[in-house]
Amino acid sequence: MTTFSIAQSLDQALQALADGARPVAGGTDLVVGSRQGKAPLPDTVIAIDRLDELAGISLSDDQLRIGAMVTHAQLMVDPIIAEHFSAIADAAALVGSPSTRNVGTLGGNVMNGSPAMDTGAPLIVLGATAELQTTSGNRQVTMEELWVSPGKTSANADELCVALNMPARPANSGSAYVRLEYRRAMEIAVVGAAASVTLDDGGMVTDARVALTAVAATILAVDLGDALAGKPIDEASLAAVAKIASETATPISDLRATDRYRRHTVGVMARRAVEAAGRRAGGETIAIPVNRTLGIGASQ
Amino acid sequence: MSQKTGTSLGRVEDAAFLTGRARYIDDVRHPLLDGAAFVVFVRSTMAHARLVSVDASEAKNAPGVLDVVVGADHVVHPAGPTYGIPVGHVFTQPVLAETKVRYVGEPIAVVVAGTHQQAVDAAELVIVDLEPLVPVMDFDRALSDDVLLFEPGDAPQFQPSAGDHSTDGAENGNIAFETSLTAGDLNPDATVVVSERVWNPRQAPAPMEPRGIATAWDDAGDLHVWAATQRPHGFRAQLAEFYELPETNIHVIAPEVGGAFGGKVSRSVEEHILPALAQRVGRPIRWTDTRSEFLASGTQGRAERYDMTLHGTPDGMIRGIGVNLVKDLGAYPGVGTYLANGYTIPMACGTYDIGWVDFSVTCIVTNRITVGAFRGAGRAPYLAALERIIDIYANDIGMDPSDVRRRNLIQPDTMPVTTIAGATYDEADYPADLERVLAEAGYNDLRAEQVERRASGAAKQIGIGMASYCHKTAGGGGEEAHVRVNPDATAVVTTGTTSQGHSHATAWAQIASDVLGIDPANISVVEGNTDAIASGIGAVGSRSLQTAGLAIHNASTTIAENAKQLAAQLLEANASDVVLDTDTGSFHVVGTPAISVGWVDVAAEMTASPADTEGDELSCGEYYNNEGRDTYPSGAAVAVVEVDIETGHVRLTRFVSVDDAGIRVNPMIVDGQLHGGIANGLAQVFGEEVIYDDDGNLLTSNFMDYAIASIDWFPQFELHHAATASSHNALGFKAVGESGVMAATPAMHNAVVDALSHLGVRHIELPCTPERVWQSIAATVRTR
Amino acid sequence: MHHMNLDVNGMSYPITADASRNLLSVLRNEVGLTGTKEGCDDCECGACMVLLDGQPVNSCSYLAAQAEGRAVTTIEGLADGDDLHPLQAKMLELGGVQCGFCTPGMIMSAKALLDRNPEPSEEEIRIGLSGNLCRCTGYAKILAAVGEAAVEIR
Numbered sequence A: 001m002t003t004f005s006i007a008q009s010l011d012q013a014l015q016a017l018a019d020g021a022r023p024v025a026g027g028t029d030l031v032v033g034s035r036q037g038k039a040p041l042p043d044t045v046i047a048i049d050r051l052d053e054l055a056g057i058s059l060s061d062d063q064l065r066i067g068a069m070v071t072h073a074q075l076m077v078d079p080i081i082a083e084h085f086s087a088i089a090d091a092a093a094l095v096g097s098p099s100t101r102n103v104g105t106l107g108g109n110v111m112n113g114s115p116a117m118d119t120g121a122p123l124i125v126l127g128a129t130a131e132l133q134t135t136s137g138n139r140q141v142t143m144e145e146l147w148v149s150p151g152k153t154s155a156n157a158d159e160l161c162v163a164l165n166m167p168a169r170p171a172n173s174g175s176a177y178v179r180l181e182y183r184r185a186m187e188i189a190v191v192g193a194a195a196s197v198t199l200d201d202g203g204m205v206t207d208a209r210v211a212l213t214a215v216a217a218t219i220l221a222v223d224l225g226d227a228l229a230g231k232p233i234d235e236a237s238l239a240a241v242a243k244i245a246s247e248t249a250t251p252i253s254d255l256r257a258t259d260r261y262r263r264h265t266v267g268v269m270a271r272r273a274v275e276a277a278g279r280r281a282g283g284e285t286i287a288i289p290v291n292r293t294l295g296i297g298a299s300q
Numbered sequence B: 001m002s003q004k005t006g007t008s009l010g011r012v013e014d015a016a017f018l019t020g021r022a023r024y025i026d027d028v029r030h031p032l033l034d035g036a037a038f039v040v041f042v043r044s045t046m047a048h049a050r051l052v053s054v055d056a057s058e059a060k061n062a063p064g065v066l067d068v069v070v071g072a073d074h075v076v077h078p079a080g081p082t083y084g085i086p087v088g089h090v091f092t093q094p095v096l097a098e099t100k101v102r103y104v105g106e107p108i109a110v111v112v113a114g115t116h117q118q119a120v121d122a123a124e125l126v127i128v129d130l131e132p133l134v135p136v137m138d139f140d141r142a143l144s145d146d147v148l149l150f151e152p153g154d155a156p157q158f159q160p161s162a163g164d165h166s167t168d169g170a171e172n173g174n175i176a177f178e179t180s181l182t183a184g185d186l187n188p189d190a191t192v193v194v195s196e197r198v199w200n201p202r203q204a205p206a207p208m209e210p211r212g213i214a215t216a217w218d219d220a221g222d223l224h225v226w227a228a229t230q231r232p233h234g235f236r237a238q239l240a241e242f243y244e245l246p247e248t249n250i251h252v253i254a255p256e257v258g259g260a261f262g263g264k265v266s267r268s269v270e271e272h273i274l275p276a277l278a279q280r281v282g283r284p285i286r287w288t289d290t291r292s293e294f295l296a297s298g299t300q301g302r303a304e305r306y307d308m309t310l311h312g313t314p315d316g317m318i319r320g321i322g323v324n325l326v327k328d329l330g331a332y333p334g335v336g337t338y339l340a341n342g343y344t345i346p347m348a349c350g351t352y353d354i355g356w357v358d359f360s361v362t363c364i365v366t367n368r369i370t371v372g373a374f375r376g377a378g379r380a381p382y383l384a385a386l387e388r389i390i391d392i393y394a395n396d397i398g399m400d401p402s403d404v405r406r407r408n409l410i411q412p413d414t415m416p417v418t419t420i421a422g423a424t425y426d427e428a429d430y431p432a433d434l435e436r437v438l439a440e441a442g443y444n445d446l447r448a449e450q451v452e453r454r455a456s457g458a459a460k461q462i463g464i465g466m467a468s469y470c471h472k473t474a475g476g477g478g479e480e481a482h483v484r485v486n487p488d489a490t491a492v493v494t495t496g497t498t499s500q501g502h503s504h505a506t507a508w509a510q511i512a513s514d515v516l517g518i519d520p521a522n523i524s525v526v527e528g529n530t531d532a533i534a535s536g537i538g539a540v541g542s543r544s545l546q547t548a549g550l551a552i553h554n555a556s557t558t559i560a561e562n563a564k565q566l567a568a569q570l571l572e573a574n575a576s577d578v579v580l581d582t583d584t585g586s587f588h589v590v591g592t593p594a595i596s597v598g599w600v601d602v603a604a605e606m607t608a609s610p611a612d613t614e615g616d617e618l619s620c621g622e623y624y625n626n627e628g629r630d631t632y633p634s635g636a637a638v639a640v641v642e643v644d645i646e647t648g649h650v651r652l653t654r655f656v657s658v659d660d661a662g663i664r665v666n667p668m669i670v671d672g673q674l675h676g677g678i679a680n681g682l683a684q685v686f687g688e689e690v691i692y693d694d695d696g697n698l699l700t701s702n703f704m705d706y707a708i709a710s711i712d713w714f715p716q717f718e719l720h721h722a723a724t725a726s727s728h729n730a731l732g733f734k735a736v737g738e739s740g741v742m743a744a745t746p747a748m749h750n751a752v753v754d755a756l757s758h759l760g761v762r763h764i765e766l767p768c769t770p771e772r773v774w775q776s777i778a779a780t781v782r783t784r
Numbered sequence C: 001m002h003h004m005n006l007d008v009n010g011m012s013y014p015i016t017a018d019a020s021r022n023l024l025s026v027l028r029n030e031v032g033l034t035g036t037k038e039g040c041d042d043c044e045c046g047a048c049m050v051l052l053d054g055q056p057v058n059s060c061s062y063l064a065a066q067a068e069g070r071a072v073t074t075i076e077g078l079a080d081g082d083d084l085h086p087l088q089a090k091m092l093e094l095g096g097v098q099c100g101f102c103t104p105g106m107i108m109s110a111k112a113l114l115d116r117n118p119e120p121s122e123e124e125i126r127i128g129l130s131g132n133l134c135r136c137t138g139y140a141k142i143l144a145a146v147g148e149a150a151v152e153i154r
């Protein structure tokens, strides 16, 4: 028998967690999982989706704050996200279907900790941290610290993720997220890649990051070495990115794809992500999600 | 005003569907079902195992549990010979496993409880001891008989009268059924011999509504069953046999049924046992399976392996076809067993004039779910293999695939024609359909674009594929229809057919309306109720229109003739001078339309003078059987795909078809049926496949993993129609329910391979998942 | 047992049910509205689609208790008496229904789409309906019906 309540305040939610309750946001992982028999619903559940403290997107001079209860549907159309943090919007627009995006939240995606989650690679390349709060305090953890293994985070059970924070973007920056999928909706990424790129006035890369989806136990940050730094984005540097990404990946074989195929295609996705991020950094507008605009990953 | 055949009338049955008022099995509320108990099946977790013991004692004492039944309880006779499936009795599935289990998901025990949750909880307390046997998953392993699924003594207990058949068929090992046909002569000029193995993987019918049954016994001892079924009468006949009841004491109702596609033929053990359980616990019972339960225990389709050999001349004349088909029947031979003789071998020639066929079929058992029917059963897989080998042949002799087809298609002036495989095709123009579809697709321009893309070395290459088809329909015997015109000039059509989205309520009304001149909105159709009409086969294998449609027409015609007699009395004229104006539904004397009487007048006249008549002139029952004059809807299609060479991802960019469904009663409905069939064919090419691991575990047990097509897989379909009247029935009807799938699979499949043929790719197995496509490219790169 | 007040199609329903119950099962069994369907158990088919404050939600995978205080709209709440909503009327006219099992969910997704985007492109309609599976129609006529309904509503 499950006990359920709707949190009326952040304090109430934090206290409930301290007392052993599990938060439910959109429920698209938690409730779906219980229905599939993956894990029964927790004994005590508290809905946190109506808390104002966890809502909203705000950009200050040096930081972007996305409330944990911001939904994928909000992320994909938010002008700040779409323009400056495009990779997050690219990813949010691919999640599930309109209904999944309507109730599914960024906080839920992050705290669920799936290695195939779509917003994960964008959050890493954009340098995000998760803000975790308890009745007694508040801490920031990087995404790499947060995700431990499939479905497991380093957050304590009484910690509520209240927001995702990340530095504001320098000028001439762009980011993108692409994923390989067998169909466009209601799909888990076969593999995916996010890239963020900053260019100098001459079009040379001053900063670049790549992270990969569904090729390791957690979302994987790629060490690009000097593959891009100080170089233009061209055939040679893109080929180097693809190679490094493929080599970094440690994928498994499952029903959807073999490790060999994942290793190959994650390189292709990384290259395409960098290419799109570079174009955006150069001032080009590529509509969200790039997957569709550029016909990158899906069947139609 | 009446709506004639050929009008795209909006469906008369739709309002209920659109407003949520339609009642499907789970929505049925009936006093007899009040207080229904729920059941949960305890299923095998192993693909092949000896059943050592089942201990239900703890489960029986669990809260809310009314009963727990195991195989040894023998609560109802198993199917056995009743199904008429041409295999030995040893292959019969016990109602609940007795000595062995043979697929993951096979029912071992069943728990009946007051609530669904109580049944779920109690089912977990049933202790099943299984001793694993080697699972037989591989076709060649099955054929080798190194491990046998059925051994003497394995058979379940049979009806007492049937004697001991428990070992019948065991001598055949894992081969449940074999058949073959060799006919004609092979022209010695066939110096080119092309061979390929072409798989047609397992699919699940996967209608959007899972299976479901509600059942109750009334105080008089009659059995009432509501079932999501394609075959209410057939189901009733089975229940009559197993429960040893006269059919008249069994009442089967199919409420609205949310799709079937071969997946709801009501031959499963789950369905058979429920009335016995209701009887034991003295309460009605409801069972609806979940999606994952349905995917893991309902029947599947396809599962065929074709070794194709084409014998032809160097200049593109096909002289002979050799086929070695191995069909996986799953663990317990079912409907799939009929298909070879009934549907596959008769299609050996496809739409081509072929002089020699050598066709052998071996049906094996493996440790998977039973193979039943799925849209296009028995024909679509073979036609896909045939169209594939033709493309390979064209490639090998360096000829355009359209030219090879042109040279070999059956010519219209020879039709009706009986092929060397013994099928008599009715009228159609296969060459014209092919030319038209090529022209509509802009075939030559597409080829030019392909040449350009290849030259550019672009990451996205295009492929163009085509297929020609015809397929046998109208099997299974005749259908009965009853038509009645009421005193208020409304009419009722009752048939033994059933609709699971087939739009019968509208199409049947249009056919009757054509004859009676009564508006289809005023004609109601009664189906899916064994009390309403004595017989019925149901919706299987594209047959309702050419059987029930004719019966409705004939019954309506009799009524119209009777009505003219009555009208003649009113008009004080000779009946032979009275005509029925079907636009207005009124009767008048030839040449004097100003003076007329309507159906209301005629009906009044009938009741006024019952003495003159034998019964009710405005009511008529007819049975129509085509006496083997089957119809063969046909057509041709072109598919265009774009392949991402770097990832193997394939996108269907165009699908153009010309289909000849014969005379179309309602073109809108015809298009809808074609669309659905094309979507099924498409899904098989691009993703849909039932997958088991080597241990026999089903890996595709939900819609995430079993990917049926969603709305974003398609371009707009470009449909064109030929409508050649068939001479095989008086109304020129053919069929359409399964046609869409016939050309879709091979045209798209050929297109994928065509996109890569310049790289040396010769064949890719279905489904052409990105990974498979990529691997086939990678393989040619390695060998180059 | 959990007490909740559900607002469904403008009516208030006081309901007592286990807090783990999903909205679909409460709508069908407690509220008694069976138009919303269940087609899967992994939130993939969309047959269960309802609107929550006007936005689409898979009711099979949403806790009923969490819907308290929000407006739930089901297929039964769409037509105005005997007058079909334009989406329903166009589905009928253009042949978007076959077995009808996906239809309620499909229409609810389409309704949500048109409410937020009255002039959707074909691509946007596809995205809007991408969470609804249909095994019968191949979607072509549904796509057309939603497109035409959008024009009619404007």
Ligand SMILES: Cc1cc2nc3c(=O)[nH]c(=O)nc-3n(C[C@H](O)[C@H](O)[C@H](O)COP(=O)(O)OP(=O)(O)OC[C@H]3O[C@@H](n4cnc5c(N)ncnc54)[C@H](O)[C@@H]3O)c2cc1C
Residues within 6 Å of the ligand: A022, A023, A024, A025, A026, A027, A028, A029, A030, A031, A032, A048, A068, A094, A095, A096, A097, A100, A103, A104, A105, A106, A107, A108, A109, A110, A111, A112, A116, A117, A118, A119, A159, A160, A161, A162, A186, A187, A188, A189, C042, C043, C044
């Ligand atoms: C059909 C379908 C398709 C999907 N497709 C995708 C996809 O394409 N890509 C993808 O990445 N995901 C996908 N998902 C998964 C899911 O929708 C996302 O992960 C979503 O973002 C989860 O958010 P939620 O609010 O629904 O989380 P919930 O289910 O409410 O919560 C998820 C987990 O996080 C915990 N939690 C939630 N919020 C917090 C918080 N603020 N602090 C601490 N813990 C918290 C919960 O206790 C629970 O354990 C899909 C799911 C479905 C059902």
Ligand code: FES
Residues within 6 Å of the ligand: C037, C038, C039, C040, C041, C042, C043, C044, C045, C046, C047, C048, C049, C058, C059, C060, C061
């Ligand atoms: S029932 Fe399938 S998504 Fe809800």
Ligand code: FES
Residues within 6 Å of the ligand: B208, B258, B259, B501, C096, C097, C098, C099, C100, C101, C102, C103, C133, C134, C135, C136, C137
């Ligand atoms: S109409 Fe049957 S599932 Fe859509």
